[in-house]
Amino acid sequence: MININIENQKVILNNSFELIVKREDLIHPFISGNKFRKLKYNLLRAQEINANALLTFGGAYSNHIAAVAYAGKAYGYKTVGIIRGEELQSRTDLNPTLAFAKRCGMNFKFISRQEYRNKADDNFIDKLKTEFQAFYLIPEGGTNTLAIKGCEEILEPEDLSFDYVCCAVGTGGTISGIINASNDNQNILGFPALKGDFLQQDIRKFANRDNWELITDYHFGGYGKIKPELISFINEFKKRYNIPLDPIYTGKMMYGIFDLIEKEFFPPNSKILAIHTGGLQGIAGVNELLKRKNQPLIDV
Numbered sequence: 001m002i003n004i005n006i007e008n009q010k011v012i013l014n015n016s017f018e019l020i021v022k023r024e025d026l027i028h029p030f031i032s033g034n035k036f037r038k039l040k041y042n043l044l045r046a047q048e049i050n051a052n053a054l055l056t057f058g059g060a061y062s063n064h065i066a067a068v069a070y071a072g073k074a075y076g077y078k079t080v081g082i083i084r085g086e087e088l089q090s091r092t093d094l095n096p097t098l099a100f101a102k103r104c105g106m107n108f109k110f111i112s113r114q115e116y117r118n119k120a121d122d123n124f125i126d127k128l129k130t131e132f133q134a135f136y137l138i139p140e141g142g143t144n145t146l147a148i149k150g151c152e153e154i155l156e157p158e159d160l161s162f163d164y165v166c167c168a169v170g171t172g173g174t175i176s177g178i179i180n181a182s183n184d185n186q187n188i189l190g191f192p193a194l195k196g197d198f199l200q201q202d203i204r205k206f207a208n209r210d211n212w213e214l215i216t217d218y219h220f221g222g223y224g225k226i227k228p229e230l231i232s233f234i235n236e237f238k239k240r241y242n243i244p245l246d247p248i249y250t251g252k253m254m255y256g257i258f259d260l261i262e263k264e265f266f267p268p269n270s271k272i273l274a275i276h277t278g279g280l281q282g283i284a285g286v287n288e289l290l291k292r293k294n295q296p297l298i299d300v
């Protein structure tokens with residue numbers, strides 16, 4: 001399908017720790033990191049059933065929306081994005097994420113936040129079927145059973161020697177795949193990018209082991225919430241290690257990992273693998289917002 005070229009990048013190596021960043025952000029220029037993993041088997045299924053359109057859901061800055069739009073263009077599907085926020089309808093200037101998706105040919109339907117809550121209801125989906133005719137449905141964030149199967153391919157045999165595997169959590173699909181592919185003696189740490197107690201349950205639906213834990217102290221106030229200390233951490237990290245991080249997911253995770261190292265959460269000599277799930281396309285949009293608020297920007 002697409003050539004995968006993953007580079008593991010060693011970040012810190014001192015007497016007591018080894019932290020390696022697995023650069024899933026590099027596996028595809030437009031279908032970012034874990035979104036590529038989540039789409040892989042869904043696209044194969046869509047092909048099997050001769051679908052000619054993909055329909056999915058997301059917020060205005062969604063990495064998943066960008067990924068589906070590009071996949072549609074690359075593999076010949078029409079794409080429909082059901083976007084949270086009807087106020088966006090009247091905007092003439094699309095943010096960089098939606099502008100990219102539009103260039104890829106995606107059609108949008110903007111709906112209210114209230115209506116968006118029905119995104120998984122049968123009634124709502126039936127209405128969409130009437131409006132848009134036949135489509136292959138991909139849920140919000142791309143998380144379904146086939147997505148978990150794709151995310152099980154993130155860990156490779158040599159990754160099973162790490163004591164800790166860390167990843168950012170949105171819907172919980174990615175970490176579920178990682179858990180399923182891990183060894184019982186590994187600890188899988190999830191860093192939620194949002195507030196919410198539902199995640200534990202959602203992950204339990206897909207994960208077949210108990211060797212995981214959610215570290216809930218690093219969401220910075222909730223989904224998409226960004227504080228200046230997070231921005232300066234991301235900029236500092238890029239300067240020192242030459243690895244860009246996004247402010248919604250991987251920046252928060254890495255901030256958390258560094259904080260936990262400082263707090264001696266990890267026993268001496270731990271080997272830690274941090275999954276870089278991508279999301280870098282979101283930086284441009286976030287910088288636009290930060291600029292409007294006169295806050296420091298993410299270096300690009």
Ligand SMILES: *Cc1c(COP(=O)(O)O)cnc(C)c1O
Nearest residue numbers: 170171172173174249277278279
């Ligand atoms: C979507 C996304 C996540 C969250 O993945 P889930 O499977 O929804 O938990 C993490 N990191 C990045 C960069 C993402 O785009």
